[in-house]
Amino acid sequence: MTGRATSGATVVALLILRCPVLHAAETVRPETAARRSLPYEPWVPTVSLALGSFDERLQVRVDGMDYDSYRGQLRTFLALGLVHPVLRFADERLWFDGHAAFGAGPTFYTGHWHLPFREELSLAFAAGRGLTLRGGLGVGVTIDATASSRSFAELGLPMGATFFRTIELIYRPLLSVPLGSESSPVFGGQRSLATRPGVLPFELSLRYRIEALGW
């Protein structure tokens, strides 16, 4: 690992992706020189604003039959994060990095507070002097701070671009998996409210990389 630190959540990815060829490539280059030549800072704090939608399901069991109703609503959140190194290749225009983040923000209809915690692994490609394209996989969990039983886990596919090493625009469709449901007895049966399991096609983040605080 040549002494480079990694976040706990990306250790597994590192172990899988790390290979001797790349390790050799790293060791032959002095660290400082490598950093100077890289198109990124390995560790960079971020702040981001996200707007996305999510769906909820109200299931009513009446006289032994289930009836489902769905609704979509928007949510927004402000997140703090940290870009961290995962893996570099011999070709310096291509690398893997990770992004750990936590945020907080309201849902638009119910006014609940969502607290998303996320870890993403992205393959980045420096397509030009001021443009880096990226795409990857993310996992996370959104805690509904207003009604914890309506929290859900996420599996996301972040993709986007970094402009001038500073601004990132990320589109992140995700798969949501409810972690619980709000249930109560009602006349004739049971009422149960939870996040809808399924694909949430819309989430857009504007992320600012605070390069000045990178190291």
Added chain:
Amino acid sequence: MNTTLRRRDWLKLVAHGAGGALLVKQGTACSYYSAEKGDAYAPWNFPEGETRPEMISARAAILAANPHNSQPWALHVTESGIDLHADFTRSLGTIDGLLRELYIGLGCALENLVIAAQASGRTADVQLLPDATNPSLVASVSLTPAAPNKGPLFDAIAHRHTNRGRYANAPPAAGLSAELGALVTEPTVELRFLASDVDKSSFRASTIDATKAFIDDREMSRDSNSWYRQSADDILQHRDGITLDASGNGAVTRFFGKSLGRPSDATANSYWLDGTSGDQTTASAFCILSSPAANGRDDQLRVGRVYQRMHLWAVSRGLAAQPLNQIAEMQDREETKGLPPRFATLLNDLMGSSARRAQMLFRIGYPWDDALKSPRRPIDWVLL
């Protein structure tokens, strides 16, 4: 019902966001206030340490359902009884030209009063309209000591709120019609329960038509919007009327609605029509409470008692309800203005008969969200 964000929702959000940003820029976005906070909502802390049966009863009465949250009541309370008076200065004007809704609201208050009296160890002997020379005295209730009879309806009094939000797309449980029917103990009141797709569709379409006609009637629109309370100061000052928090709208709409200031009547009407065309006509069933065609005040009071009882029962069983009286309001309007009976005919069609008078229309179902409280005038303000 599979509801996703519609184009119109997006446009509204963009408009709200732009408007909100403009206000923030101008430094005026300070009128937001939290829901259900402050003295205007204190009466819902019921019975909150009150031990006198007659005061528990009176305090329950002021938490009843009533038209446009106008709270058209006044109470004369003694240890041995309570007189319930109509406050005609709080009528809805052209919306309720025949005072049908005012009397139904008083019936609701009477039902809460009786339930609370029984729960606190009193029998309540009710006399409707006891003094023909005093039209404002709508009921005298004698209270005599008895064993307390505290049931789920009493427990529901402080939790009953009109739920104007979306209800689940689910049919009523098989026993719902019978359970509601069993609550109709007044001999002159009847329940019409509409749960088939055809009946629900007719009710929904007629209600939307009636809402449009209501909005197009400038006098009715003006009288309706005069009960709208926009700001925290308005709410604290009046402690009545329609508020954004009780409107069934989502959190962002309420936030920007409060921050942007009072909407024009046209904007408020547009939101109302949107709500009626959407969330506010989702239901497991629609119900119509009717009286004999003679349309007497005593029957309207009885209808009010039955509606209140049904709403309390619904809340105690995890259901929600909302009055949807636009068709009946337009029927009254036709009568007071001598217009052709278009909505009277629609109501008769929904009732399946013209032999009875539709008094109170409402929807019932499984709610997505809890309803927020409406402001209430404190008991001191309504005691005679």
